[in-house]
Amino acid sequence: MLDHMSGEREVFAWIVGDEKLMRKYGIGFAKPTPIPRQLFYAADYLVKGETVEELAGKIGVDADGLKATLATFNRDAEAGEDTEFGRGSTAYNHFRGDMDHKPNPNLATIDNAPFYAAKVRMGDLGSFAGIDVDSRHAVIREDGKRIPGLYSVGAAAVSVFGGGYPGYGSHIGPALVFGYRMGRDISELAAESGSADALERAMEVQV
Ligand SMILES: Cc1cc2nc3c(=O)[nH]c(=O)nc-3n(C[C@H](O)[C@H](O)[C@H](O)COP(=O)(O)OP(=O)(O)OC[C@H]3O[C@@H](n4cnc5c(N)ncnc54)[C@H](O)[C@@H]3O)c2cc1C
Known part of the structure; x- marks a missing residue:
């Protein structure tokens, strides 16, 4: 078209x-x-x-x-x-x-x-080209290291499908799943905030 x-x-x-x-x-x-x-x-x-x-x-x-x-x-x-x-x-x-x-x-x-x-x-449903994140949806630098405390999910994050559209829910599904997971990680970090552990965990890259 x-x-x-x-x-x-x-x-x-x-x-x-x-x-x-x-x-x-x-x-x-x-x-x-x-x-x-x-x-x-x-x-x-x-x-x-x-x-x-x-x-x-x-x-x-x-x-x-x-x-x-x-x-x-x-x-x-x-x-x-x-x-x-x-x-x-x-x-x-x-x-x-x-x-x-x-x-x-x-x-x-x-x-x-x-x-x-x-x-x-023409219109668009969403983007596949969001911010680079690790498997916990923490934002990572080019060298793969986390930017402490910065997370990205949904349309703002790179797509788990890497540019393909396997079917309905390809956008909302990962947004819900990884949003939930990210929320749990953030709440854990917040509970530990102030401790040396919290900073260490925020820097950790989990693949
Ligand atoms: C027509 C259409 C059909 C779709 N159909 C499907 C489908 O069938 N299945 C599927 O999986 N996906 C579908 N999608 C894609 C899906 O809707 C999006 O990928 C999903 O909603 C993205 O969620 P999000 O929370 O990341 O972003 P959004 O839903 O875009 O939420 C971002 C929010 O941030 C707010 N915001 C923006 N800027 C600011 C600011 N500066 N300050 C405060 N708030 C701000 C916006 O108002 C908005 O509420 C469809 C999209 C469209 C447009």
């Missing part, structure tokens, strides 16, 4: 769906029938077109291009294989799909008028 829109002022894509999608699943905040959608049309969150051409005109894309994209997508959906992006090719994809839908839980044809679109903008 970034490559495709390099040089543009805004990086975005459109999610496009049809009436059967809106009846069963909705798009983003626009929930499935019978939840009212007027608010989403008024806010330009959801765009509706009686035909593919009308929708293309409203969202400012080339109608023939959109028709060609839909033709490829619909062929793939019927065959159950997304030849362009591999949607539905992993168990992780299936978790967010509809397991009752065959042959691919993540692909259904878009051919039932009216048609809908919602804009998707």
Whole structure:
């Protein structure tokens, strides 16, 4: 998406769906029938077109291009294989799909008028590039030595997954676990504060 829109002022894509999608699943905040959608049309969150051409005109894309994209997508959906992006090719994809839908839980044809679109903008869920810490989430210097009394956890700390995103909870999970552990260490240090031991323990690197 970034490559495709390099040089543009805004990086975005459109999610496009049809009436059967809106009846069963909705798009983003626009929930499935019978939840009212007027608010989403008024806010330009959801765009509706009686035909593919009308929708293309409203969202400012080339109608023939959109028709060609839909033709490829619909062929793939019927065959159950997304030849362009591999949607539905992993168990992780299936978790967010509809397991009752065959042959691919993540692909259904878009051919039932009216048609809908919602804009998707770039955002970030979190960072993997936080402050370097040891296994107790004490902040360490380049030489691996602790900075006494300084801890970092959650989005502020380097990720335990080292840059990968294995699945939901990859950010909140370690934030909770290591936050709890860090809190216990800090409270122990506070209880010992003033003692020579406390400073020694704060300097100690436990791997
Ligand atoms: C849309 C979205 C969806 C997500 N979905 C998931 C998910 O499904 N699973 C998952 O694991 N993670 C998910 N994440 C990531 C997860 O929410 C974050 O990684 C996590 O909340 C980070 O927790 P944190 O406590 O480190 O930081 P934050 O939750 O960012 O907390 C930092 C706090 O510090 C406050 N603060 C900032 N500066 C100051 C200051 N100077 N003084 C005082 N307070 C300050 C902020 O207001 C904030 O309350 C999602 C994130 C987003 C944005």
